[in-house]
Each structure stands twice: as C-alpha cells, then as structure tokens.
Amino acid sequence: MIVINEHLEELEKYCIKDPTLHPFTLWDLRNEREETDFYVDWDNGIRGYMLIYRGAAIPSVILHGSKSSMENLLQYFDEEKAIIHLPWNRRDIWKRDDKIYKIYIMAATPKFYFLDGEVKEVKDSKILSYLFENPEYLVEKAKTYAIIKDGFAISSASALVYLPEVWVLGAVITKKEYRNMGLASRVIGHFMSMAYQSTKNVALWVRSDNHIAIHLYEKYGFKVKREDAWINVSVDILP
Structure with a gap:
C-alpha cells in the first residue's frame, strides 16, 4: 500500500x-x-x-x-x-x-587531515558569484568552505547535508584559471577535517566518467558504494 x-x-x-x-x-x-x-x-x-x-x-x-x-x-x-x-x-x-x-555514490570515514588557514566558511553568497550563478542555497542551507582571493572564492566545497549521521560533500569547484594548483585538494582536506568533528560518515555523488574528481576523492578515502542513475526528465542538466 x-x-x-x-x-x-x-x-x-x-x-x-x-x-x-x-x-x-x-x-x-x-x-x-x-x-x-x-x-x-x-x-x-x-x-x-x-x-x-x-x-x-x-x-x-x-x-x-x-x-x-x-x-x-x-x-x-x-x-x-x-x-x-x-x-x-x-x-x-x-x-x-x-x-x-x-553516478557513483562514494563514501568515506572522515579523518583529521589539516585545517587550512586560507580556507574560510562563506557567509555571504556574493563571495561565490565567480563560481556559481545562483549561490544563495550554498550559504543559506549548506555549509560552504572556500579559498578567497580579492573578495571572491576561487575554490570551494560544500556540505550539502550536515547531520550527526552523515555529511554530503558537493559543489566542489575551482575557477578555471586556478585549476591544477592543488586548491581543490586543500579545500577538501579542510572539509574532511571539519566533518571529522561532527560525523562518522561522508558521502558524495560524482559522475562515473569524471575520473579526475574520482581520483582526488580516493585520496581522501572515498570508495564507490553504489552506482546510481541520474535521469533528466524534460530537462538538460549535467550532473
């Protein structure tokens, strides 16, 4: 029923x-x-x-x-x-x-890696405007951590869910001209160290062909837990 x-x-x-x-x-x-x-x-x-x-x-x-x-x-x-x-x-x-x-659902047990002094929790959505078209949600409902330069985030990651049972890592992005400089790894390491203080589980969703991102996540202990389907019903949105 x-x-x-x-x-x-x-x-x-x-x-x-x-x-x-x-x-x-x-x-x-x-x-x-x-x-x-x-x-x-x-x-x-x-x-x-x-x-x-x-x-x-x-x-x-x-x-x-x-x-x-x-x-x-x-x-x-x-x-x-x-x-x-x-x-x-x-x-x-x-x-x-x-x-x-x-899509891969990946999961990890958070560890304390490091707290990066240049990674800050973002409280003003305008700081994310270089990275996202509509960043309000990432400040109002998520926890977002970013490396900031000249008042704007150049690399960030968000806890889309932050509960005692689990955090969800998402919205990981680096501004194009700052890629391949290790910024995303720094933000994720900081993120995992923050999660370590609050939960025993971190999960994320990543497209199965995003090999660069998957390799980075594996460095922080993430393993594929399940394969999922993302179905676009009359929309064209890239995961």
Whole structure:
C-alpha cells in the first residue's frame, strides 16, 4: 500500500541504518518537510519509498526499494520536469527516452587531515558569484568552505547535508584559471577535517566518467558504494 507523508518516523529509522545511501532523505525529513512529499510503500514495514522535493526550480526525486516497489511508486510521479535518482541496476523501470547519466555514490570515514588557514566558511553568497550563478542555497542551507582571493572564492566545497549521521560533500569547484594548483585538494582536506568533528560518515555523488574528481576523492578515502542513475526528465542538466 502506498501512503503519502505517513510512517515518517519509520522511514527515518529505515534510512539511518545506512545514512550514506539516504542522506538527502534524512535531511528532508528533518529540515524540508514543507517542500517535500514522501511516498512510502508500506506492508507492515517499508518496502520502498519515493521522495519528491519541490523547493528548487526543478523537482528532485529519489526512489529506493525493490524493483516492484519502485514501479508501484512511480505511478504517483506526475511532474512535467524533474531529476530522478534511483539505483543504476533499476534504471529499466523508467520507460521514457530521457537522458540518463551513471553516478557513483562514494563514501568515506572522515579523518583529521589539516585545517587550512586560507580556507574560510562563506557567509555571504556574493563571495561565490565567480563560481556559481545562483549561490544563495550554498550559504543559506549548506555549509560552504572556500579559498578567497580579492573578495571572491576561487575554490570551494560544500556540505550539502550536515547531520550527526552523515555529511554530503558537493559543489566542489575551482575557477578555471586556478585549476591544477592543488586548491581543490586543500579545500577538501579542510572539509574532511571539519566533518571529522561532527560525523562518522561522508558521502558524495560524482559522475562515473569524471575520473579526475574520482581520483582526488580516493585520496581522501572515498570508495564507490553504489552506482546510481541520474535521469533528466524534460530537462538538460549535467550532473
């Protein structure tokens, strides 16, 4: 039986069992309920779930569970545009001809590497304007760390989720003319050292063909945990 916005305490307990696979669900359960609908496949326990977050310009959808459960949950999906996330080996349940990217979910146990004196937590979104077109979210809802030059960030990384159970590393970027100078590695090392003080798990999502980024993440202990599908539903957004 599919229920909407019910059994949410049970859903949270279900996700806590493996927080590196469910960090955004945990975050939305605790912080974004007004912007999110949770569809739960319930049969004396959770068989699967679908989350639809509508707090951004393009809705974000997360599907998890058995193949039959996700097929049933998809019957409740009616967004004209969205980005859907589901396990790569279940991508065949999506019958439309939309662009699909392979994504790696990588996870690591944070360690204390170093605190870089030039890496600062960003409190003003204008500082990120060289790197992002719409950086407000990265200041208002995320924790963003950056190396700043002449008042603007030239390399940054964000904790898109920061919970006791898990942090999510994302929005890692360096301004083009400052690449290949080790700046991203410095920011990530600082990030992991900050995460070490708050959680035992860090996860990230990276496109499977982004070999340079994957190599950098592996230096900080990240390993591939699962392959996911990123499905662009009537949108053209590069992961």
